[in-house]
Amino acid sequence: MNTFARIAGALLCLCLSEHALSAEFRKSSLGPSAPDLIEVAGELIQGDEAKFIETAIKSADAIVVFHSAGGNLLAGIEIGKAIRLKGFSTLVPDNMHCASACALAWLAGRVRLMSDTARVGFHAVYTSEDGETRVSSAGNAIAGAYLNQLGIPMSAIIYITGAPPDSMQWLNFADAQRVGIEVKRLNLTEDAKASQPPVQSTSSVDLLAAIAEETRNILGATNKPNDVAIAYLQQKYSEQVSYYGKSLSKASVVSDKLTFFQRWPVRNYSLVADSLRVTCDTQSTCASEGKVEWSATNPKATSQGSAAFSYGWSFEAGVWKVRSERSKVISRSVSPNGTEASGSSHLPQYHLDQSGGRVASLTNLYQGTDCHASGQTVGKVARRSFSNDGVALTGFVIEGSDGNREFVNTSVEFGALDAATAAWIRQGMNTLIREGRTAAISTKACGAAGRVLMLDSVR
Incomplete structure (x- = not known):
């Protein structure tokens, strides 16, 4: 034994x-x-x-x-x-x-x-x-x-x-x-084997092909009209989903998708050729990953870029459903449309380091119009201030090499962002603006006298 x-x-x-x-x-x-x-x-x-x-x-x-x-x-x-x-x-x-x-x-x-x-x-x-x-x-x-x-x-x-x-x-x-x-x-109850190899049954090719098709279908559904896309997604998610690192109900995931679709009503997502990879651990659990290129438009702006994605799939009551979803933006640009081109409509953006797992910098953080650029500062974060609930960062004190201190306000319109972008920007705010860290920031001077400093970028 x-x-x-x-x-x-x-x-x-x-x-x-x-x-x-x-x-x-x-x-x-x-x-x-x-x-x-x-x-x-x-x-x-x-x-x-x-x-x-x-x-x-x-x-x-x-x-x-x-x-x-x-x-x-x-x-x-x-x-x-x-x-x-x-x-x-x-x-x-x-x-x-x-x-x-x-x-x-x-x-x-x-x-x-x-x-x-x-x-x-x-x-x-x-x-x-x-x-x-x-x-x-x-x-x-x-x-x-x-x-x-x-x-x-x-x-x-x-x-x-x-x-x-x-x-x-x-x-x-x-x-x-x-x-x-x-x-x-290690599955002890299945003949006490030390491990299970990936699925290698006679139907493994069909299984991989089925998940590849499911992945193409869910990406294709994103390009359809909002009502059609939402109706499709309603039947494709598990009741509980690991969604960008959080455990959410299906209703919450679909609600987030609807918010994104309403913000960007015209969408074109396409799978990058030869990027799709599918693996199956068992006959009922699989994963797919790949890269997409997208273009999304609303009356004010067009967003274009590429991203790496991954889905976790489980076979539930005879149907393949998404049990986990993540993506990581590789490149992204937002350009204004029509008369909006003369304004500043760029959304907040994040930039990752080479590992792809850590935010290296944030830009376009403040969207106020009654401001002008006030320059760049390199200094140590001396103190941070939070909202009454202790969660949202509202500002911080930065101390320059000459010992002078300034209070910099932070205000990011997270409501204008998709869930993945918002999560990365929150992570960047927490890691790049932490007490004791030396940060390079650019600010905007706002208000009638230009005395209110608002954070616009940090690295």
């Missing part, structure tokens, strides 16, 4: 409760020369890291199996550090889940294992006071430092910490490959 068959057998009698008041830990032997099996189930609380270390300290090698909705951030991180120090592997098996602080601990595995039916979920670190939930900047900084120590790439760190506290970013194999999280597939 191989090691993975022994794991499957051991987990058949898993009796630890996920709903315990604190996490429970159990260690069992898988036999001579095989790693130990350490099971972790339940909510992680402060002090559980010591219990884990006590359980694991004598094991020379082990596979740590998780089944937990999360819990205390520091407990999860310290368990993860112990796992990495010992060189253990981590596993979320069939039909179990590991979220939040649990998922951070799972990431520490020397080898990360996950079943097709397992769920590993991430979201931003948060605090809860007086019944109000807020993103914790300090907590996310701690999590980011830990992930950096594990060697997790920046694209993955953004993915892991991107979902707001009231939602969850559920990891799938396509996303893991895209953002750089190394994960191996």
